[in-house]
Amino acid sequence: MASELRVNTLKDASGNNSIATSFVAGGSAKAWVNFKADDPSVRDSLNIASMTDGGNCNYTHNFTNSMGNDDYSPVGFVKDGSTNTFGRLYASIDGDTFSTSALQVRPSATNDSSFTTAFDPGYVCTQINGDLA
Helix, strand or coil: CCCCCCCCCCCCCEEEEEEEHHHHCCCCCCCCEEEECCCCEEEEEEEEEEEEEEECCCEEEECCCCEEECEEEEEEEEEEECCCCCCCEEEECCCCCCCCEEEEEEEEEECCCCEECCCCCCEEEEEEECCCC
């Protein structure tokens, strides 16, 4: 049996409609994706219409619903099952897509002394915080 909740106004315990609605709407991730980079394939997502594999560890997340502006805040996580001691980075390169309709990311690795090449890790997770259009 499916349930549905419909409300016109969300209020706090005192009957005020202040922070309750704005926190829920403003504080939630507007898009996220968990993808397997070495395939590549999306494992699960929200507000991601598609993902483009640009080659050389270069992925673009295309949003289903555009962001209100390009001032959103992307954060990410990279996991690899490798046994080496490289650190993992979630990065973007100058000139990469950072627009209201898409975000381009490039997983990379570092060792103790320098930046190494980009790589296709086991999993990459991206979360987008900001305002939808």
